[in-house]
Amino acid sequence: MGEITSKTAIIFATNYGTTEKVAEYLAENIVRSKPSIFNVKDVSEIDLSKFDTVILGGSVYLGDIQKEMSDFCAKYTKELLEKKLGLFLCGIEPEMVRQDEELKMAYPKALYNHAQATAFVGGEIHMELLNPSQKFITQTLLGIKTSSSFLQYDLIDIFICQMELNDSKCNICD
Numbered sequence: 001m002g003e004i005t006s007k008t009a010i011i012f013a014t015n016y017g018t019t020e021k022v023a024e025y026l027a028e029n030i031v032r033s034k035p036s037i038f039n040v041k042d043v044s045e046i047d048l049s050k051f052d053t054v055i056l057g058g059s060v061y062l063g064d065i066q067k068e069m070s071d072f073c074a075k076y077t078k079e080l081l082e083k084k085l086g087l088f089l090c091g092i093e094p095e096m097v098r099q100d101e102e103l104k105m106a107y108p109k110a111l112y113n114h115a116q117a118t119a120f121v122g123g124e125i126h127m128e129l130l131n132p133s134q135k136f137i138t139q140t141l142l143g144i145k146t147s148s149s150f151l152q153y154d155l156i157d158i159f160i161c162q163m164e165l166n167d168s169k170c171n172i173c174d
């Protein structure tokens with residue numbers, strides 16, 4: 001086993017569980033430290049000094065990331081700029097250019113520029129969990145008729161490698 005050299009916090013926002021699933025996958029596969037996972041709703045106060053690496057994740061609804069994640073980024077910008085930072089976003093937008101735009105808009109520019117890794121990792125639709133207006137939006141605007149998964153685990157793996165760059169051990173590459 002490699003020596004534990006750092007502590008990682010994975011902080012996520014989710015409406016229907018996809019981003020939490022990605023956060024758990026990250027935690028399982030980031031081996032350089034045993035990451036701690038937090039739902040942003042539970043961490044209005046968090047002592048980030050315990051962590052040298054922070055990964056933030058949220059999902060996009062009609063172009064916007066969850067307000068809780070935006071508020072968290074605004075509140076902790078200074079501390080986050082001192083960390084090794086990773087940012088990911090869940091969403092089902094298929095066009096790469098628009099995925100990039102959604103990712104850039106989701107996080108403050110300073111954090112985006114500071115991040116060691118960023119990724120738009122795809123998303124899922126759980127039709128049975130959506131209310132009627134969300135179902136309507138999903139079926140008409142987004143063109144998805146049934147529950148579907150567009151999660152891109154290959155991109156999540158690349159994100160992990162980019163975060164673990166310069167560390168002695170990477171679960172994905174080894």
Ligand SMILES: Cc1cc2nc3c(=O)[nH]c(=O)nc-3n(C[C@H](O)[C@H](O)[C@H](O)COP(=O)(O)O)c2cc1C
Binds near residue numbers: 017060
């Ligand atoms: C009403 C609604 C609006 C959405 N809008 C977008 C969007 O603008 N762009 C996008 O890429 N994905 C969009 N999505 C897809 C979600 O981001 C996707 O379902 C994601 O996996 C949700 O993650 P969560 O369960 O962690 O919240 C939308 C989904 C719903 C239900």
